[in-house]
Amino acid sequence: MKKIDYQKLEKQLKLEKKSCWEIWDGKTKKEAFDFAEGYKKFISESKTESEAVETGIKLAKENGFIDIKEAKLLKAGDKIYTVNRDKSLFLARIGKQGLDKGMKIIMSHIDSPHLDFKINPFYEDENLAFAKTHYYGGIKKYQWPTISLALHGVVYLENGKKINIKIGEQDDEPIFMITDLLPHLDRSIDSGGKAEYHKIKGEELNLLLGSLPVNDKKIKEKVKLAILEYLFNKYGIKEDDLASAEIQVVPSEKARDLGFDRSLISAYGQDDKACAYSSLMSFLDAKVVDQTQICVWTDREEIGSDGNTSTQSLFFESFMLDILKLSQNKGGLEEVYHSYNISQAISADVTVAVDPDYKDVYDLRNACRMGFGLAIEKYTGHGGKYETSEASAQFIYELKKVFNQDKNIVCQFAGGTGGKVDQGGGGTIAKYLANRNIDVVDAGIALFNMHAPLEIASKADIYCAYLGYKAFYQG
Numbered sequence: 393m394k395k396i397d398y399q400k401l402e403k404q405l406k407l408e409k410k411s412c413w414e415i416w417d418g419k420t421k422k423e424a425f426d427f428a429e430g431y432k433k434f435i436s437e438s439k440t441e442s443e444a445v446e447t448g449i450k451l452a453k454e455n456g457f458i459d460i461k462e463a464k465l466l467k468a469g470d471k472i473y474t475v476n477r478d479k480s481l482f483l484a485r486i487g488k489q490g491l492d493k494g495m496k497i498i499m500s501h502i503d504s505p506h507l508d509f510k511i512n513p514f515y516e517d518e519n520l521a522f523a524k525t526h527y528y529g530g531i532k533k534y535q536w537p538t539i540s541l542a543l544h545g546v547v548y549l550e551n552g553k554k555i556n557i558k559i560g561e562q563d564d565e566p567i568f569m570i571t572d573l574l575p576h577l578d579r580s581i582d583s584g585g586k587a588e589y590h591k592i593k594g595e596e597l598n599l600l601l602g603s604l605p606v607n608d609k610k611i612k613e614k615v616k617l618a619i620l621e622y623l624f625n626k627y628g629i630k631e632d633d634l635a636s637a638e639i640q641v642v643p644s645e646k647a648r649d650l651g652f653d654r655s656l657i658s659a660y661g662q663d664d665k666a667c668a669y670s671s672l673m674s675f676l677d678a679k680v681v682d683q684t685q686i687c688v689w690t691d692r693e694e695i696g697s698d699g700n701t702s703t704q705s706l707f708f709e710s711f712m713l714d715i716l717k718l719s720q721n722k723g724g725l726e727e728v729y730h731s732y733n734i735s736q737a738i739s740a741d742v743t744v745a746v747d748p749d750y751k752d753v754y755d756l757r758n759a760c761r762m763g764f765g766l767a768i769e770k771y772t773g774h775g776g777k778y779e780t781s782e783a784s785a786q787f788i789y790e791l792k793k794v795f796n797q798d799k800n801i802v803c804q805f806a807g808g809t810g811g812k813v814d815q816g817g818g819g820t821i822a823k824y825l826a827n828r829n830i831d832v833v834d835a836g837i838a839l840f841n842m843h844a845p846l847e848i849a850s851k852a853d854i855y856c857a858y859l860g861y862k863a864f865y866q867g
Contacts, residue, residue: 411763412852424855432647441479444502466718479691479701487684494734497686500668501693504661505529507641516616523599529694533592537572545639560644643845662847667740667836674861703821737832739822745838759810760838763850765802766860769834774817781826783833794867
């Protein structure tokens, strides 16, 4: 009987996981670091949805894309974009064979957890001026006090003028902060006799704005009035105008290299702008193929994708109908739906990386690692696979076939965000694409500190996402 070489058999049969840094040569590593420089600039300048869309349009125009309103007749290779209410961006490169042969779609979201000003935010207490906030998305409230914060947004004045607000990003500008209770006074005893510490409540996420009063003894709220006076003198804003405002409170930190080797990035909003940037750059660099290529940045994913700028909005169908019309095709929604049936999509969203300090919450055999490449989640959801879609075996096979053509595209596969079955979970926009009968899978970047004011990503994973998305578009 022939002796079996089990070491050779193990190499042939067993899945071997290696990080990108172990696989890549020096040239590819340098490309990853170079790619990260553009990404850091983008994410530092695009902290809100509107800012991201503005930057995305600029990049698209630099690469020959035109507003769909300017297009007269679309043909293979034409590049167009459109915007939905300044918060969602849709781009298309027309394929050689038209929509009847399906599409290659990558969709990501550009909203991130933050704090919003309430409708009537300003008040004064103990001779200090504050702003009331309401948190957006899933946050851990204790992470927001005591950090440096900036204001981004827009205000529409009573005369209809639009005022853009960005305060706290430059070194010569003031920053803002939420206060916290000092440990010396934070000792209470629960019913069991154990020390219990204060838990931050949503109504305590109040932003400190200033302390200088106006010089008039007859004014009741002197500091608040001083803040209003400043806003009026600088921007023409009255307190009533804040009802027609969208002001976000976000960390003022810029993206920074992390670690002695600079292989990691610390930044606000990497969920999901890491995938958004990688998908856009791959889209801009992709070549014309038979199928039409679509890149979408959408809004409101962090609160369930509800609203007219979200993935559930019918604006996507409107965009498809415009493409059909400009292609001199008389088809309507029926043709759009037919195209969906034979299209493939990637929901480009982040997932969690195994944090060595909290290993007990992960299924370590089915979780993603930092630096191990493009993280593909066959399904997300929670518990019994609730509130998710699941990619078919055939679609996963086809993706693997495409990615395996480039040795630099390193992939790792997971499901349910890599956590233990009953530990928790999360959802993405994939299910809304699946509801349109599109083959879709989640493929993105594994993070530390997801939903925290500063998240951590690997430069290897960001570049690997770019390579994978580009291969998908051209495959």
